[in-house]
Amino acid sequence: MLGKSFATPLLTFNSASCFSSPGCDSVSTTAYTLVGYVNCSSSITFNVTRGSWTSNYPSKKWTLHSTVTDNIVLTEEEKKTWNDSRQALSALKFSPDEEDKILGKAFGHIHSPYWYEERKKEVPRLEVVNEILDYLRSLSLTDDDLTKLVKKFPEVLGCSLEDEMKTNVEILAKQWGIEGKTLRNLLLRNPKVLGYNVDCKGDCVAKCTRCWARF
Structure with missing residues (x-):
């Protein structure tokens, strides 16, 4: 999924896709490739070539503009x-864009x-992510x-x-004797085993990405 590093392409706007905000002049129908910063009447400023968070409103919502993620709208908190x-x-x-994509998918x-x-x-x-990594x-x-x-x-x-990762590691140890170095090698090869929560036992339940049948 994230096997490649994520290049940061330039962002291209046209009149159909440009975001709008109060006081922002409309963009002409000719497509423009913008490099640097866009400032719409001091309402919103953000770095176009590198996604970032900024706002000049005393606003309650923030949008994560990233070249590798969807726009993610969050409150300031x-x-x-x-x-x-x-x-x-x-x-x-990881790069900042990679971090955002990882968290966005997770x-x-x-x-x-x-x-x-x-x-x-x-x-x-933070405490949840740290707990998983630890x-x-x-x-x-x-x-x-x-x-x-x-x-x-x-x-x-x-x-x-608790309900998936630790349980699955116990299953691997008890049923297949997979632990220690063997477990490490398995997780690097097939880390999805940590999230298995279905065992269709041959009667498909259409949740193949999380089924032990893939093991």
Whole structure:
């Protein structure tokens, strides 16, 4: 899913797709490639070539403009919570855009087929992300291992630690004797096993991305 680093392309606006705000002059029908900053009558300012958060309103909503994510609208308090959660990923050396995409996919803000329609949008919290990462480190995964695992399976940060991850690690140990170094190698190869919560036992329930039948 996140096997490649995410380049930051220039953002191109035209009259049909440009966002609007009070006092913002309309864009002509000719498409423009904008480099630098857009300022619409001092209402909203943001860096076009690199997604960022800014607002000159005493506003209650913020929009995450990123070249690799959908626009994610948050309150000011939620924005702070989101940015705090990004700190948990800093040791894994992701770019800011990668961090936003990882959190967006893990917590339902960016569509992921992994969740089907079951994942409700949730603002990631630092303590939750840290708890997941600390548990994975307890399974003998290094930060380099975690970088590979989270790139491959960003949704892991949105899985239930108690009901899915810990339960599944116990199942792997008890039923297949998979633990220690063997478990580490398995998780790097197939990290989705941490989120399995269905066993169709051959009678398909159409939740293949989370089914033990894939193991």
